[in-house]
Amino acid sequence: MIKEGLLEEKRLLIVEFDPNKHNDRTWCFWGEEPIEKNWDFVNFSWNQVQIFGESQSIKPYTYHHCRSEAFYQFVKNALESSEGVDWCLGKVLEAVQLEGQFFVQVKIEGNLDEVYDVDADWFFGSGTAISGQEITLWQSFVGWRVKCNPGAHLFDSKSFRMMDFDIEQAGKTRFLYILPFGDAEALIEVTQFDKEILGLDEGQELLREICEKRNWEVLKMEVECNAIPMSSRFDSVRRFHKAGTRMIPLGVAAGALKPTTGYGFIRMMKHGKAIASALRSNDLIPTLYRKKRFRFYDNLLLRILQNHPTRGKQIFVQLFHHKKASMILRFLNEQTNLLQEIMIFMWLPKRLFIRNLIAKWKG
Numbered sequence: 023m024i025k026e027g028l029l030e031e032k033r034l035l036i037v038e039f040d041p042n043k044h045n046d047r048t049w050c051f052w053g054e055e056p057i058e059k060n061w062d063f064v065n066f067s068w069n070q071v072q073i074f075g076e077s078q079s080i081k082p083y084t085y086h087h088c089r090s091e092a093f094y095q096f097v098k099n100a101l102e103s104s105e106g107v108d109w110c111l112g113k114v115l116e117a118v119q120l121e122g123q124f125f126v127q128v129k130i131e132g133n134l135d136e137v138y139d140v141d142a143d144w145f146f147g148s149g150t151a152i153s154g155q156e157i158t159l160w161q162s163f164v165g166w167r168v169k170c171n172p173g174a175h176l177f178d179s180k181s182f183r184m185m186d187f188d189i190e191q192a193g194k195t196r197f198l199y200i201l202p203f204g205d206a207e208a209l210i211e212v213t214q215f216d217k218e219i220l221g222l223d224e225g226q227e228l229l230r231e232i233c234e235k236r237n238w239e240v241l242k243m244e245v246e247c248n249a250i251p252m253s254s255r256f257d258s259v260r261r262f263h264k265a266g267t268r269m270i271p272l273g274v275a276a277g278a279l280k281p282t283t284g285y286g287f288i289r290m291m292k293h294g295k296a297i298a299s300a301l302r303s304n305d306l307i308p309t310l311y312r313k314k315r316f317r318f319y320d321n322l323l324l325r326i327l328q329n330h331p332t333r334g335k336q337i338f339v340q341l342f343h344h345k346k347a348s349m350i351l352r353f354l355n356e357q358t359n360l361l362q363e364i365m366i367f368m369w370l371p372k373r374l375f376i377r378n379l380i381a382k383w384k385g
């Protein structure tokens with residue numbers, strides 16, 4: 023908004039209820055283009071991935087890493103230079119746009135429990151009010167940022183590890199990410215797809231077992247623990263919001279996360295830019311629409327992961343055995359064409375997919 027000059031005549035109120043936004047998550051993303059010059063929050067990038075013990079290039083992609091702490095600071099620095107931004111530590115209780123009105127009535131609870139009513143020309147809402155019952159599958163993360171003895175050379179800083187399934191599955195779909203920042207420093211993170219959220223204690227126990235099994239003597243520096251919904255309920259079926267809509271969802275609430283992977287950072291960045299540009303030119307506001315066939319693939323895989331959680335490992339291992347990682351990254355980025363997708367599906371357990379496809383059609 024600042025870049026588009028939108029805050030020269032209007033003011034932006036940012037309402038945030040968490041007073042301690044700290045390094046609560048790690049964001050990774052990949053792309054073909056070099057990252058923007060001022061994205062100094064990206065502090066590590068890899069051109070190779072290690073799969074089944076061997077490194078392979080992910081050309082034309084580069085996989086990037088940033089700490090959320092650095093990103094929050096980057097945003098705060100950018101906002102500081104603008105006169106048009108106010109911060110409020112508080113909670114949005116309600117936001118309503120009544121029919122025929124072109125403004126949004128927002129109820130905000132301040133930090134001293136006072137409630138304020140604000141009429142806003144636009145409301146952009148990050149954060150989701152979802153209850154546990156509404157989500158049938160969760161992607162949980164429990165990660166450790168670790169250091170080891172510099173002579174130990176436990177990690178290969180040139181290649182990251184994505185979806186290492188060589189860990190205890192316990193009837194679920196579980197894998198390990200290893201993001202090495204040097205020979206002796208890495209983020210090791212257990213990821214789980216399951217109906218239940220992986221708790222901190224259980225996740226840490228798993229990490230302890232993994233380190234022991236792999237003979238890794240590590241010193242825990244930081245812990246990361248969180249979960250995101252794996253659901254297609256936030257998917258948009260329209261490319262643009264209806265004319266006159268003044269309440270615009272952002273992030274997870276806008277369907278930014280690919281339901282089967284949880285990646286969404288780069289889509290959120292692009293969405294932000296597209297919204298600001300549409301506001302500038304008075305165009306319809308874009309949603310985070312994804313092509314129908316990719317929504318369909320995600321729904322089918324979600325169904326399988328939900329109904330046959332023990333088959334997740336087989337599906338992904340088969341895929342990584344037969345296809346190059348760069349092609350899988352292209353597919354996950356939804357940049358493949360139909361022929362490439364058919365070549366990918368050839369390597370999936372066909373009977374399982376066909377059975378679930380039929381069951382899905384039968385409703």
Ligand SMILES: Cc1cc2nc3c(=O)[nH]c(=O)nc-3n(C[C@H](O)[C@H](O)[C@H](O)COP(=O)(O)OP(=O)(O)OC[C@H]3O[C@@H](n4cnc5c(N)ncnc54)[C@H](O)[C@@H]3O)c2cc1C
Binds near residue numbers: 046051150246247
């Ligand atoms: C541990 C973890 C790791 C992840 N790793 C990756 C990754 O590697 N790559 C990737 O692409 N994606 C990743 N994701 C997914 C996704 O990018 C993040 O979940 C992202 O932070 C979602 O952005 P958001 O704006 O929807 O929600 P959030 O980042 O959670 O932001 C919502 C904000 O709104 C505030 N808020 C919520 N409700 C209210 C309210 N009523 N009033 C006031 N304030 C409110 C919250 O305090 C919060 O600050 C990860 C997610 C998690 C949890």
